[in-house]
Amino acid sequence: xxLFKKNKDSISNxxxxxxxxxIHGSDVIFKKFLNAGKMYKVDALIIGGDIAGKxxxxxxxxxxxxxxxxxxxxxxxxxxxxxxxxRKEGNYYVIxxxxxxxxxxxxxxxxxxxxxxxxxxxVRGWVRVAEEKLKDYNIPLYVNLGNDDxxxxxxxxxxxxxxxxxxxLVVELGGHEMISFGYVNPTPWNTPRELxxxxxxxxxxxxxxxxxxxYKAIFNVHAPPLNTNLDLAPLLDDNLKPVVRGGELxxxxxxxxxxxxxxxxxxxxxxxxxxxxxxxxxxKLGRTLVLNPGSEHSEGILHAAYVVLESDKVKAHQFIIG
Numbered sequence: 502x503x504l505f506k507k508n509k510d511s512i513s514n515x516x517x518x519x520x521x522x523x524i525h526g527s528d529v530i531f532k533k534f535l536n537a538g539k540m541y542k543v544d545a546l547i548i549g550g551d552i553a554g555k556x557x558x559x560x561x562x563x564x565x566x567x568x569x570x571x572x573x574x575x576x577x578x579x580x581x582x583x584x585x586x587x588r589k590e591g592n593y594y595v596i597x598x599x600x601x602x603x604x605x606x607x608x609x610x611x612x613x614x615x616x617x618x619x620x621x622x623x624v625r626g627w628v629r630v631a632e633e634k635l636k637d638y639n640i641p642l643y644v645n646l647g648n649d650d651x652x653x654x655x656x657x658x659x660x661x662x663x664x665x666x667x668x669x670l671v672v673e674l675g676g677h678e679m680i681s682f683g684y685v686n687p688t689p690w691n692t693p694r695e696l697x698x699x700x701x702x703x704x705x706x707x708x709x710x711x712x713x714x715x716y717k718a719i720f721n722v723h724a725p726p727l728n729t730n731l732d733l734a735p736l737l738d739d740n741l742k743p744v745v746r747g748g749e750l751x752x753x754x755x756x757x758x759x760x761x762x763x764x765x766x767x768x769x770x771x772x773x774x775x776x777x778x779x780x781x782x783x784x785k786l787g788r789t790l791v792l793n794p795g796s797e798h799s800e801g802i803l804h805a806a807y808v809v810l811e812s813d814k815v816k817a818h819q820f821i822i823g
Contacts, residue, residue: 514811515811516544516545516674516675516676516677516811517541517542517544517545517807517808517809517810518543518546518547518674518719518806518808518809519534519537519541519543519546519547519805519807519808519821520721520807520808521534521548521549521794521803521804521805521806522548522549522551522647522723522773522774522775522793522794522796523549523550523551523647523775523778523795523796524548524552524591524796525551525552525553525554525555525591525796525798526552526554526555526591526592526593526620526798527589527590527798527799527801528588528589528591528623528626528627528630529589530591530798530801530802531627532630532634533803533823534546534548534803534805535630535631535634535635536634537803537805537807537821538638538642539634539638541807543640544640544674545640545641545674546640546643547643547645547667547679547721547773548642548643548645549645549647549723549774549775550645550648550650550723550776551646551647551648551649551650551775551796552624552644552646552647552650553650553651554592554619554620554623555592555649556593557592557593557594557615557616557619558570558571558587558593558594559594559595559597559601559602559605560580560594560595560597561596561597561599561601561602562596562597570583589801590799590801591798591799593615593616593619593620593623595615595618595619617651620651621654621657624657624664628657631661631664632663641663642665643665643666643667643721644664644665644666644667645668645681645682645683645721645723646668646683647683647685647694647723647775648683648684648685648688648692648693648694648695648723648724648776649692649693649694650694652694667679667681668681668682668683669681669708671711676717676812677717677719677810678712678713678714678719679718679720680709680712680718680721680722681708681721682701682704682705682720682721682723682724683723684696684704684723684724685701685723685724685757686698686724686757686758686759688755689737689741698757698758699759701724701759702759702762702763705722705759705760706763706766709763709766709767712767715767715769716768716769716770716813717770717812717813719770719771719772719773719810720763720764720767720769720771720772720773721773722760722772722773722774723774723775723776724756724760724774725757725760725774725775725780725791725793726756726757726761726764726772726774726786727754727756727757727758727760727761728754728761729756729761729782729784729786730782730783730784731756731774731777731780731783731784731791731793732754732755732756732777733753733754733755733777733779733780734752734753735750735751735753736750736752760772761786764786764789764791765786765787768787768788768789769789770790770810770815771789771790771791771810771815772786772789772791772792773792773806774791774792774793775793777793777795778796779795780793780795782795790818792806792808792818794806794820794821795820802822803821803822803823804822805821805822806819806820807819807820807821
């Protein structure tokens, strides 16, 4: 990725970033994020991973303009409202007849195909939205995949000139280099992109070694570093239910020890993280500012971080919620 021209109103030695993560298929959050970038007149937009939604809802066409969703029958107007609600929550839908519904119930490959089609169509739709909203602005949009994202979404990103994949690349951002890494340490959910800690350390360190000047670098790494303010999540029991004691959730640190180790070794300027939705926070590891804006994707609420870099320091940062 080459250098690009800065916005005309940018101060020459400042570089402004808007960062979000874990939007999980939400059209609403994606559009809010683009609008926030324009409003703050940033130099770059960055999505840190987990762009895919988590559920696929079958919509059964039963004839005479009627549809059935979860056992309830809707006419055209009710159907439109239900579909809008499904998409607002970041979920996907597929329209099938009764035979198609049985096929989905009995053939996992059919479900996987429907998920792939739905995810791909949504991301291609985002490309069109980004092209329209950013056409008069000089703001690049860099997109990483997270642990919940199937790797075939990279193929969709590669089709776009406006939404640029960044994992595996060193991206030049106004005098700063950015590396990106979307894999996380093992979770109870067995998500698509998990790795053991030793493999995370090896791969992430290899990415960091590509940098000319780590001291001014941006680490766009989906997993947060272990034992920081960024990685607190509810403790789960054997049934994957949150543990409550004394009327309060029990929270534990679940981040990556390898991500922390690489950050401590290379001491980049800033670490942009996500993955743990409940843990909106910032922290310091040595000189490195690390932050996680958190996520409320199912509510359609944007969580983002506005960051201003100045040469070899973070001049300002704030969380944006809206």
